[in-house]
Amino acid sequence: MIRWNADQAELREGLARWGEALSAGHIEQDEQATFSWDKWKLIRETGILALPFEERWGGLGQSLLTTMYLLEGLGEHCRDSGLSFSVTTTMASTGVPLEKFGTEAQKERYLTRICSGEVIGAHAITEAEGGSDAMAMTTRAVRDGDRFVLNGSKIFVSNGPVADVFVVYARTHPDGGPLGVTAFLVDRDTPGLTIGPPTKKMGLRTSPLSELFFDECRVPRTQVLGRVGGGFLVLDHVMKREILFSFIVNVGEMRHRLDRCLDYAKTRRSFGRPIGSYQSVANKIVDMRIRLETAAKWLYDTGERLAAGENVTVDLAIAKLVTSESNVATSLMAVQLFGGHGYMTEYGLEKDVRNAVAGTIYSGTTEIQYNRIASMLGLGT
Template sequence: MDFDLTAEQRDRFSGLVDAVRKQLGSPLREHPEGHFDREEWRTAASLGLTGLCLPAEYGGGGLGALDTALALQAFGRGCPDTGLVFGVAAHLLACATAVRDFADDLVRDELLTGMASGELVGANAITEDEAGSDASGLRTVAVRDGYDYVLDGEKSFASNAPVSDILVTYAVTDPAAGFLGITGFVVPRTLPGIEISTPLAKMGLAGCPAGRVRFTQCRVPARYRLGVEGQGQAVFQHSMRWERTCLFALYVGLMEEQLSRCVAHVRTRRQFGRPLGDFQAISHRIAVMSQRLESARLLLYRACWLMDQGRVDQTAVSLAKVAVSEAAIANGLDAIQIFGGSGYLVPTGIEQQLRDAVPSTLFSGTTEIHREIIAKEAGL
């Protein structure tokens, strides 16, 4: 059992952290529309981040789950705009993997090169007002009509949607078949019958725009179907395994940077004539933050390693997802306490780290859903 990274992995990680800091590391960058712009997206793409796990033949990095996670960890550590990191990860893991593994060859040739290069931005549109954790309760329908499917329905929360070029979405094609009656599609945004809202106002991850998507008699050529009809639930679960396993590495990177800043702060900040770090109440808080970070990191790396071995382990994925997301929130609260009043102020960026961490227990399956998975896999 080897817990060490290879020299190549360590070099790639440190080089990527440096490159991200140099090109995307300006603190508190102002977004005219409150979210990332295409220039920032193209910068991330130039570092290979939009195509990490896509095939090399399409311009991707051809990486496995662990190396993809390490790259997103480096991205999360070096970039202060966690919303941009999240948007890239959602594009890659929830959208591009579905196209990579389930689209037909012509559609793969049409879309994957652009997705890898960052020319095309993908949005994942599955959540509905009455179908969040219950993905089987979709109301959006797709009716076959000749060479097309006609989509009708509304999605309530689609990350990247306001700036997207393609939408990966899911609809009911056979209402009587339950979860076997859902089909996945990759839908070019330029098709008639698609309406996307302005970005939703959110507590955190402001750099990633999210919006509502309405399909009204939207005719989608059948070639854009993902997999066979009725395979949508399997397509979704496959892409979610990638997202739940790799995306949360960005929070490991965020926590690394956060902990580093906290340690530097308590070494230099003095109260009562002593550095803050001399006080046990502070030093122990730092120790607990380190414990959470390392525990979460090991669970995430293990889940990625199992995936690279071709082993589907739902418990490992759910344990990692819960551990990372809860650690990110708890460490965010501790960081604010360590920085005191300055941590509550926007210019330090500490309060933003907490706000960006809060939704991590909601997306990609709530903490409650993942604890249900863990309990069921344990035999309950």
Template sequence: MIEWNEDQIALREGLDAWHEALSADHVENDEDGTFSWEKWKLVKESGILSLPFDERWGGLGQDLLTMMYVLEGLGEGCRDGGLCFSVTTSICSLGIPLEKFGSAALKDKYLPRITSGDAIGAHAISEPSGGSAALQMKTRADRDGDEFVLHGSKTFVSNGPIADLFMVYARTHPDGGPLGVTAFLVERDTPGFEIGNPIKKMGLRTSPLSELFFDECRIPATQVVGRVGGGFLVLDHVMKREILFSFIVNVGEMQHRLDRCIDYATKRTQFGKPISTYQSIANKIVDMKIRLETSRKWLYDTAERLLRGQNVTTDMAVAKLLTSEANLASSLAAVQIFGGNGYMAEYGLEKDVRNAVAGTIYSGTNEIQYNRIASMLGL
């Protein structure tokens, strides 16, 4: 059990003043599938985007565990799950790898824009024919002197319609396997780069998603993040933080949902007594508590092991599996506990179900996580 210090608690509690405004009209915005620029202004003002980055680029220099602790609070207090997802995407997809692997010139040019929220980040990995087989990508980047020329397309790009900066992964060697992929930082208005229209989706609707297209898109070699052929190292670093950051937000959401269900079950009466006195309801709530605490422990324990430099391949897969499935089970249980009310859109619980389904798919589908764990077991 981590004992949070006063500074960490103050950072998390400092977001409390923003939660109501960030949650405003979350049901209506989800129904419309709209990204709120007004809410993004509030996100910028809150300072949460700057937390994990060094002070020289306008950041607050907070460590991994502190960042997760604050994001857990965001998940607990903000009911706009899509907005939370756009926040973690911008931080993880572009800011985190840029600070770790980018050249000094790239950091100086772009990191202040990411930490302030003036630029929104996205990353482009998946392709229409590839899905979770990221290393089999067909998008290629051909060297031409001091430039690379990108050809191909990407799909399922969260923040795509609104992003200013993109971390694009492309093949730079046809037979290089993991060593044949390179990460490029691409600006939105680069000639030959086209952003598709927003794609309608089941959940997380306030976090827009699109395809990307590259046709003779010329990128200066100075825009390579890391080294040529080192894109897999960049991607591995990104995916670990993406799992820890996005799913600790889910832990906060599960905490809010648990508290809400306890309050409802103790006040709602059927046949003359609170429904919480019925074992079928009480057991659902107990299961919600167990899944919540198990997910929370796995995520923080995995983060601590990562900080110690240990191999967390299995831990990361288990944490992702547990949390995504716990979040989905928790959201379904909440609908059942609220009964007919839970099925109504105005209560926001059916939205939670749709959002939770996404967690079993993004950051590597749960089927891929099972395969990864099996491989680590020598199966």
């Protein structure tokens, strides 16, 4: 069990004070599926985007675990899950690979502005035909002198409609396998890049999503992130942090949900008794607590191992699977516990269900995580 020190606790308490402002109007904004620029300004003021990055680039120089602890606090106090998702997407998709693989010039140009929140980031990986099979990508990048020419398309690009810079993964060698993919930094206004309109979706509606289209999109060689052919090294580094950052937010959301349900079970009366006195209700709340603590332990333990340089392939898959499935399960329990009120949009609980489902799909579906764990157990074909 991690014991957080006074400085870490103070940082989290400081973030908690922003909760009310970050949550304001979250139900209405979800209904309208709008990204709030006013809330993004508040996010910039919190400094949360700068947490894991070096101070020389405008970051706060915090450890992986401290960053996770603060992001859990964001989930606990911010009811706008889409906003939280846009935060972790910017941090993980763009800031993380820039710090690890970026040149000095790239960090000066982009990472400083990621830390300040002046720039919103996104990454473009998934394609319509490939789905979870990133190896099947067909978007091409062909060398032409000091530039690469990109052609193809990407789908499910979170932050797409509002992002200033994209980390785009494209095939630079048709037969190169894992070594045939390269990561590129592509600015929003690059000729040949077309950003599709926001796509309507089930949940996380305040975090806009779109397609990207590349038609003879010419990107300077200096915009290669890492080395040519090293795209999967970049992606592997990113996905580890993306899972930890995104799903520790879900732990915070589950923590808030548990507190809300516990309070309701103690105060709501039925047939002359608090509903929490009925075993069927009490069991649901106990189950919520168990799922919450199990998810938190898997994520923080995995973060510790990753920070220590250990192989966390299986740990990440288990942590992601446990957390995403627990988030769905506890959100459904909350709706059931609140009964008719839980089914109404004004309580925000049905929104939690819709948001939670997304976690079983992005960053590798539940089925992919099962396959990965089975493979590491020697069960793969």
